[in-house]
Amino acid sequence: MNEIESSLPQVRGPADHSVREQIVLAAGEHFSRYGYDKTTVSDLAKAIGFSKAYIYKFFDSKQAIGEAICAATLDTVVAAVDEALAGASTPTEKLRILFKTLVTTSVSLFFNDRKLYDIAANSAGEGWPSAIAYGQRIRQTLVEIIREGRQAGEFERKTPLDETVHVIYLVMHPYVNPLLLQHNLDLVDDAPTQLSNLVLRSLAP
Template structure:
């Protein structure tokens, strides 16, 4: 969780046992009681410290929520990094990226309604954990696209940054709980693979056909 420890709203030493205890307990309490119902005073009481002590580590309850949200979202990006670093072809990794992002997001967001609400709140309020999550997803896309271009599997003449941006935005609906919730009546797995195939058609290097007399 190293990058989360230096986010806006967090205070104190980068590594501290109490910081980890606060985040772990807040995660449990937010999931059991809900974010709105869990006050800093309640968290402090469970830890048997004064509320003011928690403010040595976090500027506000939102900052605690952002850290909890970031910790949860790391589970998704850990899964897609495993896809990116696999030894399969880049085209297969693109397909797996869409499939795994959808699977992990659905599994996390809809297994726990209160966690879903927390992540949705973090997106609406643009908490730092969301910016970090988006960056990690984009880093994964960059990694796979770069591999595909370097190997010649993807068209090396394509504009790299433009390709990364396009794939990232194509992937986004499968990582955003608000958009997923609005699409629950759709066959999301087939839809995700349809979009993945469309991306691959745009990415795949065109073979030059030599015409001889």
């Protein structure tokens, strides 16, 4: 597995860690209370007690702050996936665990703790770099699992690898993308297992 790719946005000005973190933390709370869309950088400055100009020393836009929150959240999902996969032995088991862990972690982060949903939805809807990097990371994990399964003789090798990976990603997409996931919450208990079964039948050599 690759190392977790950092999907943090470009940093502007002094990289003073504690001030950046303070802004991100306060912004996260402000967004969760008033919504990402309805908050301006001026609102944030007022709420944190910094000047707008000072915030702009660290982030070049509201989106950059949202990106920082989003990237950290998506890194949490990736870390949960990596941890769960470390305990799996076969490619078949890895595929099931990948799907299940993605869904349970996403549901828990975006919906049980509703405050991150708003930012995640913006990120997914507008194709933020953090969301794109996350999608690429999941695809890369899929590539590794499928390749391993083909080498082990567990999965068929006739279909081009790219096609196999892309279509499995399409199957997972409605349960990973928060904009779609919000309409699928009544399915999340059973669908990952049922869809994993379908995908595994399609991968039979």
